[in-house]
Amino acid sequence: MTVHFIGAGPGAADLITVRGQRILAAAPVCLYAGSLVPRELLEVCPPDARLVDTADLNLDQIITELVKATAAGQDVARLHSGDPSVFSAVAEQMRRLDEAGVPYEVVPGVPAFAAAAASLAREFTVPEVAQTVILTRTAERATAMPPGENLATLGASRATMVLHLAVQRIEAVVAELVPNYGEACPVAVVARASREDEQIVRGTLADIAPKVREAGIKRTAVIVVGAALTASQFPDSHLYSADRCRP
Structure with missing residues (x-):
């Protein structure tokens, strides 16, 4: 199972990439930054998907959610605003996933x-x-x-x-x-x-x-x-x- 770090784009829901939208539409678990990611994007998620707003979670709590989902055999869409390559706090999450042996990939977004x-x-x-x-x-x-x-x-x-x-x-x-x-x-x-x-x-x-x-x-x-x-x-x-x- 894989954690997909997805760049959600700058704000407009239709600026997410086709790849990002495809992964989001299939993922049974989605972690998103509720204060930054448009709610319209979550409408793409499967009807029974587990949605977790990370706005009030610390790093340890976020990693726990990611590890728990992958251990249960579930792919995870981890939505970040903009593009994950800059000012996204993705680096520390990837470091923790490396330590836990959890595979991940990064899907770029519009910065x-x-x-x-x-x-x-x-x-x-x-x-x-x-x-x-x-x-x-x-x-x-x-x-x-x-x-x-x-x-x-x-x-x-x-x-x-x-x-x-x-x-x-x-x-x-x-x-x-x-x-x-x-x-x-x-x-x-x-x-x-x-x-x-x-x-x-x-x-x-x-x-x-x-x-x-x-x-x-x-x-x-x-x-x-x-x-x-x-x-x-x-x-x-x-x-x-x-x-x-x-x-």
Whole structure:
């Protein structure tokens, strides 16, 4: 029996992958993060499936549920919001399952930063403007950041930066980024990307903090910083250039 870590996507129920939906529709047990995963996804589960909301469970309790189900000969769909590869707390679950000898697989999902880019109708890598995307967060009320991964260091490249789990301390984020990016640097905050109640706030590092406070955005949001957000004067990509495509 297998535990399937499934990326549920950023919020819209129809952004789960076909593979993820297929596994979910067949799994007799589903563990999901109730505060983040849309309830509509659970409608795909078998009518008699055991549904476990992990919002109030600690790691030990979650692992107990996973091990118990597989010991009973049941596959498990473990639904995580976004994509399991970033900020998903999947690593420690996989480590525990390795120790318990429980097999698992990972099914990727649409990450929040990709959903935000779609909502903004922007490419985060623009020729000769930005070719790097930094995905990071801050340490406020969360696990400490490793040495060298502070915003001042990461921002030195002026690459497109996407911050998760940081909107509650937007003023501090701005203060740390201004020295590298400048107050005129464009910023967008996307809350609940892809959902019906999605919110988008645009501005610059000079004015984004009060705009976010006025909009009442406090969680489930990403902050996107960088020149790619408003770039309009840039060369065409070499990918489709006439020279490259010439017979």
